Amino acid sequence: MAEIIDLVLLGMLAITAFNIIFIKDLFTVVMLFGIYSFLSALIFVNLDAVDVAFTEAAVGAGISTVLMLGTLALTGRKEKASSHKTILPLLVVCVTGAALIYGTLDMPLFGDPDNPAHQHVAPRYIEDSPQEIGIPNMVTSVLASYRAFDTLGETAVVFAAAIGVLSLLGLPKRDRATIQSGLKSHLVLRVVAKMIIPLIVLFALYVQFHGDYGPGGGFQAGVIAAAALILYALVFGLPMATHVVPPRVLKALAALGVLIYAGTGVVSLFLSANFLDYSVLAEDPVAGQHIGIIAIELGVGITVFAAMLCIFYAFAGQTERKNIQ
Amino acid sequence: MSFIVDHYNYWIVVLLMMMGFYVVIAANNLVKKIVGLNIFQTSVFMMYISIGKVNGGSAPIAAEGITTYSNPLPHVLILTAIVVGVATTAVGLALVVRIKRAYGTVEENEFEDKEDLI
């Protein structure tokens, strides 16, 4: 059954991607890209990667689509006819594809338990991490403890991307609240949005702190919390949203998250252990690991939330500015 | 037959990668190029996750009565890669917005006529 589902989903994915190539209306392209993200997340669920699916659904389908729509609002939705010759790109792509397919012939079989990728460190993570770290979700323990350096780097990249977008576009001024925006005429929508936004924030908190036991964690929780405020901004207008969470606070929060993460590492340094080795944070090493993971997941969540919301504010601020002119 | 069953996942992933790659090099519009880049990126993610799958395995969250788990390592790598991917996409889109403001167009072939404006 899982194989059939996999095949059908991959087929739909290929059809969607194939259509994206030929459609000239960029708005449709972005909508299809949303479907594409949803489908790939479904495939991740089917291949047992629940955490990855969680992230792809929230980030890929949610935030990417919103940002792309914001860009389209500024740049126009029609793609002009291409002047490129299509032969050369097609040739390059076919040669690359043929080389890769030739490469896959030597790949280990799909789903084979003797695959070399499963022989090296994975057995250790699977067998020892529930005892060593004390939490059932192996992805979280690898992400936040064994490979904590890597995750620190990723968090810093997200932070840097937010800085990059801000330096390119700038944040909206806070007291420009005079412009009319938001979906004023949709009364039902406004009422329902008011009802579900608290639910979303609650769910984000659940994901943040339940990430040790089920799928979830700081990355996903940050994005979901940002999605709640993006929804608020879309329905009630950007000025209202910047009133609730001012951009100034977001800048501080984005830095604070990275600081919490790195600070946890420094604390463990002071307790005469390695950087980001949480075992010394409490008397019992397992409890120490747990404290450390909660702390750094919190840092990740705060940074991702603030960075995503900053990026959204920057794009939304641009569209509002265009509206005035 | 078993050869196809053992490899079809990789082949479709390569196909998706080719489509994304084609959009990146053949499309004129910068926004579409970024969409293509995202398709390419997702296909790479799928490749990793396919490698991590174990037949008869289950999601790598410890539970009673389950003995085989899929490999958690690719999941970790891809989880962070997705978030970083959207962050870089955001930077790319921000650049597109600035290009639109500076040149008045996001079509690649129209920049050449406007080079003297810089």
Next chain:
Amino acid sequence: MIEIISSVFLIVGAFFSLTGAVGIFKFPDFFTRVHAASVTDSISTILIIFGLILRTDFDLVAVKLLFILIFMLLTSPTASHALAKSARHGGLLTLAETRSDKKVGDD
């Protein structure tokens, strides 16, 4: 017994969602198509989620399913409503209106 009830719920829910999918192709104009999609969406969500709840041990999983149900029952009709309103606002006409327009045009 519970198993059978749950199966009935699931099958009826799947049937309704299939009718909805047929509806978005077969109905003549956009507003009837929204109708087909949104009504069957709600009913099939209710039936399938209830069918699944009966298969749980009534623990956290059942609560999560209920949460999904509440969430989807709030958002899905709202989205359909907003979409239809937006289409109306954007100047889309119903089939009857298009016909009467044509008649006026013919005269």
Next chain:
Amino acid sequence: MLVLSATCIAILSVMALALARALKADTVYDRILGVNMFGTKTALFIALMGFLSGRPDFLDIAIVYALINFLGMIAVLRFFEYTAGDENQEQEK
């Protein structure tokens, strides 16, 4: 188990039909309708898949799907209201 599989296949075919609608649509609103239907059915499909694989504790993903689908719809509507004004202005010019 058989019933679950059958329901899964039914939902999967509904998703395929919704995708077809999103790809081949008369108006742009039909396209959005297809995408929206696809999203809600995907959320249901995830819930079903959890039961099918015997680990139903991953329903959080279905919640995220429902949420993101709604967010996407609102973003699209907002985009419409926004660009509609633009097009009117262009016509006036």
